[in-house]
Amino acid sequence: MTRPVSRKRRYHSTVSGRNIMKMLGFGAGMLGVVAATGPRGSFKDLDDMKSSPLAKRYLPFWVKEVDKPTVEIDWDNMEIMEGKHKTLFNPEAWPDINDYMKIHQTNIKSTTRRVQDKTPGLSLKDRALGDANCWGWGALSSIAPEWTGPDVEAYEKWEHPTMFYTPEDYGVPRYEGTPEENSQMLRVAGRILGASDMGFVQLDKNIKKLLYGNIRFEKVDKGYEDKKTHSFVLPDKELWAICSVIPQSSWMNRYTKRMSWACSNTAAYSQANIFSNRLNVFLRGLGYQYYGGDTAAIGRLVGFGVMSGLAEYGRAGIMVSPQFGMNFRTVLVTITDLPLAVTKPIDAGITQFCHACKKCGEMCPSGAISMEDEPFWGGEAAYQAKGIKGWYQGSKKCYSYMLGGEPDCSRCQTVCPFTKYDKAVMHDLVRMFIAKAPKLHRLIRIMDDVFGYGSEPDLSKTPWDLNPMDIPLFGRDPSRS
Amino acid sequence: MRLASWEWFWYVVIGFLMVSGLVYFVTELNAMDIKLLWYEWILGALFMSIFMFMGQTFIASFKEFEPRAAWMTLVFMGLPNILIGAVLVGSVMSRSMS
Numbered sequence: 001m002t003r004p005v006s007r008k009r010r011y012h013s014t015v016s017g018r019n020i021m022k023m024l025g026f027g028a029g030m031l032g033v034v035a036a037t038g039p040r041g042s043f044k045d046l047d048d049m050k051s052s053p054l055a056k057r058y059l060p061f062w063v064k065e066v067d068k069p070t071v072e073i074d075w076d077n078m079e080i081m082e083g084k085h086k087t088l089f090n091p092e093a094w095p096d097i098n099d100y101m102k103i104h105q106t107n108i109k110s111t112t113r114r115v116q117d118k119t120p121g122l123s124l125k126d127r128a129l130g131d132a133n134c135w136g137w138g139a140l141s142s143i144a145p146e147w148t149g150p151d152v153e154a155y156e157k158w159e160h161p162t163m164f165y166t167p168e169d170y171g172v173p174r175y176e177g178t179p180e181e182n183s184q185m186l187r188v189a190g191r192i193l194g195a196s197d198m199g200f201v202q203l204d205k206n207i208k209k210l211l212y213g214n215i216r217f218e219k220v221d222k223g224y225e226d227k228k229t230h231s232f233v234l235p236d237k238e239l240w241a242i243c244s245v246i247p248q249s250s251w252m253n254r255y256t257k258r259m260s261w262a263c264s265n266t267a268a269y270s271q272a273n274i275f276s277n278r279l280n281v282f283l284r285g286l287g288y289q290y291y292g293g294d295t296a297a298i299g300r301l302v303g304f305g306v307m308s309g310l311a312e313y314g315r316a317g318i319m320v321s322p323q324f325g326m327n328f329r330t331v332l333v334t335i336t337d338l339p340l341a342v343t344k345p346i347d348a349g350i351t352q353f354c355h356a357c358k359k360c361g362e363m364c365p366s367g368a369i370s371m372e373d374e375p376f377w378g379g380e381a382a383y384q385a386k387g388i389k390g391w392y393q394g395s396k397k398c399y400s401y402m403l404g405g406e407p408d409c410s411r412c413q414t415v416c417p418f419t420k421y422d423k424a425v426m427h428d429l430v431r432m433f434i435a436k437a438p439k440l441h442r443l444i445r446i447m448d449d450v451f452g453y454g455s456e457p458d459l460s461k462t463p464w465d466l467n468p469m470d471i472p473l474f475g476r477d478p479s480r481s
Numbered sequence: 482m483r484l485a486s487w488e489w490f491w492y493v494v495i496g497f498l499m500v501s502g503l504v505y506f507v508t509e510l511n512a513m514d515i516k517l518l519w520y521e522w523i524l525g526a527l528f529m530s531i532f533m534f535m536g537q538t539f540i541a542s543f544k545e546f547e548p549r550a551a552w553m554t555l556v557f558m559g560l561p562n563i564l565i566g567a568v569l570v571g572s573v574m575s576r577s578m579s
Contacts, residue, residue: 251546423541425534426554447557452549 056184057343060428062435063322069306069345070352071313071375071390075206078387079379083214083230084297088383088395103404110405111260121259121462129463133475134266136273137295143273144294147225147232149280167287174287179341186242186340189282194275195244196328197321199308199343203239203335207307211299223291223335232298234291240340242293243308244279245321245328246272248413249475250421253327254457256410261463265410267475268329269295276332283336293334300385305331309343315354315361316369316412317393322348322431325419326360326412349435350418351375354391356441359454360412366401368394369412415454417445421477488544495536499529515577524569531562 059065086093091100114122136143154163167174177185183200190198201207208217214229217236224233248268255262276294283290292298302319305311310331311319320326361369370391379386383395402409413419420427433440448454463471510517517525535558542551 254546421541421545421547423544424538424550425541426538451553452547455549457546 051184057187059346060322060348060431062432063346063348065309065344066347067344069313070347070350071306071388074377074387074389075209076387077377078206078209078385080209080211080213081300081382081385083212086382087297088399093382094396099400103400106404114260121255121261121459125464126259126261126462129261130263130266133261133263134270136271137266137269142295143277144296145273145277145280147291148223149284149290149293150277152281152284164281164285166284179339182338183341183343186338190242190244190279193278193282194246194271195279195332196247196324197245197310199243199305199310200340201241201243201304201308201342202340203241207241207304210303210307212297215298222289232291234335235289235337237337238339239335239337240342241304241308242279242334242336242340243304243310244275244293244332244334245305245310245324246275246330246332247324247476248327248329249472249477250327250414250419251472251477252475253410253414253419255459255462256408256414258456258459259462262475263408264475265329265408271474272330272332276334279332279334283334283338286338288336288338291335293332295330295332297330298333298335301331301333303385303388304333307345309346312346312348312350313388313390314350314416315358315391316364316416317391317395318412320350320354320416320418322346322350322418322435326416327414327419347435348431349438352438353417353434353441353444357417357445359415359417359445359448363411363415363454364398365409365411366394366397368396368398368401370394417448417453420453488540491540492536495533495540499532503529510573513577515573517573518576521569521572524565524572528562528565528569531558531565535559535562 081087084090088094091097094100111122111127115124115127118124135141152164154160162169186200187198203211214231216231216233218233220233220235223235225231226233246268249264252262252264252267256264272295280290280293302313302317305319306313311321311324314320314326316326318326319328319331321328355373358371361371370393372391375390376392377386377389378384378392379388381396384392398409418431430444434444535554538554538558539551542548542554
């Protein structure tokens with residue numbers, strides 16, 4: 001008589017955590033590091049990973065999960081964006097391409113002059129460090145995977161000959177778990193692979209409107225890229241979006257407006273593409289499909305972030321998180337058929353606080369951020385999202401400022417009162433009051449200024465003047481990352 | 482050893498100062514044969530709590546590269562706390578004098 005095997009035990013025998021780590025290229029050495037630093041010593045396998053306290057979504061008590069996000073959305077009026085070629089970063093999206101080219105020319109002249117003048121913070125070595133930091137992101141240096149994920153191939157003579165094996169290669173069924181278990185597993189894996197936080201949404205009728213218009217659904221087993229029409233195909237079945245945010249250096253961010261080396265945003269994009277590949281390989285190892293997920297993006301990322309509860313919609317037209325403020329980079333959206341338990345939108349009083357605060361708008365050197373008291377329906381420009389009652393950013397001004405000769409800016413992200421390190425207990429108390437006492441919002445904003453938060457650092461000292469050991473690893477402080 | 486690793490040291494210093502102050506205060510009260518009233522206990526607890534909170538914020542603000550926030554913490558928490566301390570000491574002293 002065959003003894004019944006418990007479900008849990010059966011999963012233990014399919015794809016082990018060790019094999020997953022090997023597929024990801026970490027090998028035994030990395031497992032040792034994870035074992036030494038993990039909250040419970042180590043993850044023996046995926047089940048162990050899922051039951052870790054890290055796997056649960058812990059929100060502070062003043063952050064509520066809500067059925068609708070705090071920004072008003074009119075799904076009937078929501079237009080599907082044609083594709084990434086319509087974003088502001090592409091000349092095609094500009095009504096007059098000469099405007100775009102003019103900005104490029106201004107940038108080249110301005111940057112070259114500063115390099116020639118050896119302007120502190122904008123000299124040749126600052127530029128070189130900045131470029132080195134953002135390798136991996138960008139058209140020519142990109143390590144962004146294909147739509148259907150990265151090509152992986154093991155080196156035959158490698159000590160782990162089963163590296164990059166799929167369940168099929170092992171002769172076992174793909175990994176199976178409940179949606180709740182799967183979400184918890186991804187949340188743990190995400191932290192190990194490099195994401196600050198993760199949220200999950202199912203691709204329903206509304207959420208599909210957040211995808212670019214050049215993504216279509218067909219009755220196929222597996223999605224593919226249609227290179228003839230520059231479009232992407234997803235299988236017409238139940239799919240979920242894994243929304244991941246990438247940490248960004250608060251320390252570098254403070255210098256970003258003045259110094260070329262401090263490219264906290266592009267450095268984070270570079271790390272984002274590395275993360276994206278790793279996440280796809282993880283899903284591949286489990287036996288599931290994976291599409292997109294890199295910085296090339298597959299739709300309206302702020303929308304995905306808000307709907308998956310990673311943050312609320314802020315005055316600057318981008319996300320503000322209760323944990324990280326505005327200091328994270330992009331939402332990487334990976335589509336998968338791994339069933340997931342969705343995460344709901346959140347309400348931490350952030351959008352409400354944006355009514356009174358306006359600090360990002362006041363500090364924005366390009367005047368791109370709306371100073372209107374109340375949010376409004378907008379989205380007339382091609383690169384904006386119609387159907388949202390929010391503060392619409394004049395992205396063209398922002399883009400023109402950043403690329404028109406100044407270093408990358410990110411000033412709004414730096415000055416946001418929610419963007420703080422996590423050393424002082426005070427910050428959590430302030431966040432709690434923001435969530436629970438809206439009448440204090442104005443006072444909190446004033447005190448944020450009085451305490452000097454968001455002010456520019458001592459620009460007479462560049463990183464070249466510091467003790468290297470005082471520089472956070474990857475320029476990324478551990479706070480809130 | 483780098484200074485950044487010495488954060489714990491400053492918390493030990495604060496703890497030492499607090500415990501020493503408390504021991505000294507209680508010893509003095511015993512020597513003068515004074516018993517604290519209920520609201521004086523509350524004031525004392527409040528004083529200690531604010532002092533601890535202020536100390537944590539002060540040290541952490543330097544760690545966060547926010548020196549101005551550190552000094553402002555002393556102003557906005559330290560001054561009211563001195564007031565609370567003064568009220569407490571004044572209350573105790575006035576009873577002992579009478």
